[in-house]
Every structure is written in structure tokens, then in C-alpha cells.
Amino acid sequence: MDKMIEVNDLSFSFGSGELKNTVLKNVDLTIHAGEIVIMTGPSGSGKTTFLTIIGALRQATEGHVCVIGQQLVNSSEYAKVKIRQQIGYIFQQHNLLKSLTAVQNVAMALEMHPGLSETQRLQRSADMLCSVGLDDRLYYKPDQLSGGQRQRVSIARALVGKPKIVLADEPTASLDKHSGQDAVGVLKKLAKEAGTTILLVTHDYRILDIADRIVELEDGIIK
């Protein structure tokens, strides 16, 4: 499958009637397998909204959104859950489970994969944490890690299930320049190795160079 994400004529609004706030207007975007696309745009332009629709976290009702061959507009809960399982999502706040260690957090992404034993799950999670440079932090809980380390755990969690697509919402927002570039560098390296498609939303101009393509969203319209 060449086209991983295909969006045609997508419109989205919050609220209804007088309070209707149209956030996305007839958006078209196609992303091919293995591409790394960065989406930028001013605050409030609808980037997060767009990303949550692609990630099957929000229900769109107008237009066409095809992700990994699945139509997401007016889709069933079951179809959305299936898509979510094939996507790695990196949140702006790391959103790790604070009661779990780094390796347990990463392994949570594998619990839904049938056919893996507990040992295999933990092994794969540990390997992934090594790849993001956290070999010595496997058994640390999130509140014992630095912001950059947490974001790297969260990258490991997004990638460990070998997803076809990774969606990242401002993954460097809470990091300083150095650790931000570190985290994104790791993400790019691993994604290129596995041929993963990435759509990354950011304000951070320092990381634009990792992208194959940059698109800009302004007032709900792709430029």
C-alpha cells in the first residue's frame, strides 16, 4: 500500500448552530509510506484536531479520511480501535502511566498483541528503550526521569509495536533545544530503519530539518 494517509475534502467543526466553530475546512493531504511529514501552523489553527482525527481519536463526519486502507469518517468504534492499535501516538505531554516503570510503560503497547509471551514483551520493550538510549533507566518510574527521558520513553512506547504510522503532537514542546533534537533524531533514525510513516506537528523550527516534507496549516486550510 503506497498511500498511508489519504485525506480529501475533510471539514470539521466544534459545536453547532450559532456557536459552530469550523476548525478544518476542506483539507486535502496525502502521505505515502515511509514519509516523514511535519505540520506547522499558528496556535489554534487546528493541528491537534487534525491529528486526533487521523489517529481515530475523534470522529469526523464530513469528507474522506483513509488511514491504512480504513475509512475513518463515520466509522464504527470497532474500526477506530483497530486503527488505534496500528498507530503509535506521541503526546505533547508524555502521558506515561506514573505507576509503571519505563519498561512496563513501553510493554503496555504490546499487551494487545496476541502471541507474545511476557518475557518476549519485556525483552522487546527493553530493546526499544536501549535504542532510544535509556539502557540504564529501564526500571525507573516516570517521576524519576527527566523530561527528555520521559519523552524518549514515550517514543519507545509509540514505536515498540512496529506501527505503520506514528503521529506526534509537539513532542519537543516541553524539552530544551538539545534534548528536543535528541529525541526527534532518535525518532527519525528508528522510523527510517523500519520504514514507518510519521506525521509530526510542531512549532519548533529547530527540528524542521528531519522532515521529507513540510505542510502548513493556517485557519483550517493547508497551504
Next chain:
Amino acid sequence: MNPYNYFYFPGRLAWRQLVFDKTKLFAAICGVLFACVLVFMQLGFKDSLYNSAASAPLKMNGDLFLMHKQTEAMWRPTRFNRSELMRTLGHPDVASAYPMYLSLAQFKNIETQTKRTLMVYGYDPDADLLAVEAIIEKRTELRLKDTALFDESSRPEFGPMRALLDAGKNSTEINDYKLKIIGLFRLGVSFAADGNVMTSDQNFLRIFSDRRADQIDIGIIKVRPGSDVKKVQADLKSRLNEFVNIFTYDELVQYEKSYWENTAPIGFIFGFGTIMGLVVGMVIVYQILFTDITNHLNEFATLKAMGYKHGYFIRVVFASAFFLAILGFLPGFLMSLGLYRLAESQTFMPMPMTPHKVFTVFLFILSMCASAGLLAMRKLKAASPADMF
């Protein structure tokens, strides 16, 4: 997902979330424990009340019992004519019929001379109307003038009777009538009487000089072995005057219990207390679980975004509820057990920890935890995962 992991994974996550914050876990356990103790104590007092109320009828040795229709409970009987009881002897299956006399009276503490009310039972010692071994053994001595037996389970305010008897101090007064305590037995106190004394029918009439032998409180009938008690009861009912009730043993016990449960204000008070205990317990448990789930809502949303189904979170919440119920129940149970013993030693009323009670309270705590969890769950169901971040 294989069926084992289906429950194991959410259970494990619930457990890890619970033990992560030890302080919160401790507080939650204390809350469940408190609810547990509250409900246990209310149920305990209530049961103890009804059991002790029926301690005398339970020991009654007979097949059928006559009481005046106006007698609501044994502590306050209305008298009726002995001839009514004697007429039952005309029935071929009736083996014997004996009267029992009852009255509350003032008993003088041998040591301190203070007076306190107790219940006096009077009947022919040869009739063995109370199935209490210690009374039956004293049959002959009880026939002597001005003798009585004292209930050892009476409240201590009546004096340390065993020690006094051992020291040879055995003469006291009941309603200012002098008599001798010649031994001890065990029957049990109730809410109506703090103590009991048993004496012969002859002595009873001496103590209560205004009472007459032909005005009796309860008539106790024994039927011939092998005869049908229900049938005899039905036969007698049609012959007896309409102002008397005729009860079987089970009916008598039930009649006495239901007086305390329904008629006496004390039954209402304890019923109310139990319901309050349940409600307060419920609110506590609900509050704990609801806060717990609210605190984890954003973690659940993260998992939802990763592709976890709603059912997974329901299982997580049920598992937390289950763990909390167990962790709170075990110490709650042990503490209640201790409090039961303490209450027994203070009130001198039996407070048994029955399996039935244990089961009821555990089921209650568990369902409270579970429904509190389910209520809190609706919050997650309603919210789209995208709005959580």
C-alpha cells in the same frame, strides 16, 4: 487475547496503580475498613438484640404454649385463668400441662444492698419447663421453702453471685421478701431484664403475695410421643377460649423475636442504625473509588488512544474494587471480631460472628465498591479520548 490475560492484565494494572501511592492506598483501606466495622457493629447489635430477646423462649421445654392474646412479649404478660390450660388435658394426645408464672421484681444486691429489676420465673421444679441442666439438677432443693436459683449471665450490678455463694452469703431479698440463693444457672439477659431468677411455683406465690395460683402467665403443654403437634394445636385451638393464643415452639420464638423487631421502638432504632451504617459505608467507598478513578482518568485515556477497548477499563476498575474490598475487609473483619468480644463483655449479650454475617458484609462491601466504580466509569465512556489531553 487469551482468557487468562483477559483478566490478568487489567488486574495487574489495577494492582500496580493501587500500590503505587502507599499513602492513598492506606487511606482507602482505612475507609473501607471503617465502612466494614460500621456495618458489622450495627448488624451485630441488631442480631444480638433479637437473639437475646429470644433466649428464654429458646430454652422453653414444651411442644405447645398458651398465652393471653394481649401478651405481646414475655416480659410483660397478661394473665389468664389456669382452668383454660387444664382443659387441654382432656385431649387424648396431651401428656402434661403446667403453668409458668413470670414477673419483674426488685432484687437486692447482697453486697451493696442496692435494688435492681430482674425477671423471676416460677414453675413446678419437677416439670422441667426450662431445659437448663443446672436447674434440673437442683430440682429437689428447689422444692424447699424460700429458695431460688440465680442466672449467672445477669449483669454484674446484681453482685458477684458466685463469689458470694462460695463465701456462704446467700440470703437476699426479692420485692422485700427474704429468700436464699441455692445455686446458679445460665439463661442470658435480654433488653427487658438485666438478670433472671428461677424459683418454684410455691415460692413464686410467696414472693408475690398478690398473685394467685389460678392466674397464670404461660401454659406449657407436652404432647404424647409420636403425636402430631400441628394437629393437636389445631384441635385445641377450636376448643380453647378465643382470648388465648396457642403456639408451637417455633411460633413462640418467632412471636417473641418479632415483638422486638417490629413492635418495640428499639427494633426500629437498630433497623435505622443498620441502614445508616450501610449508607455511610456506601458513601465512603464510593468517594474513595471515584477519586481513584478520576485521578487515573487521563492514564485510561492514554491507553484508549493506544487502542485499548472500553471493557479493559471496566475490568481494571472492577479489579481495583475487588482489591480494595479484600484489603479493607480482612482487617475490618478482625477488628469487628475484637469489638464483638468487647461488646459481649460489656453488655453480657451474646454477639456471635456468624458465617452468614461475614458473607453479607463482604458481599455488601464488594457490591458497593463495584457500583461506585461503575458510576465513575461512565465519565470515561462519555468523553472522547481526544478531549482528555
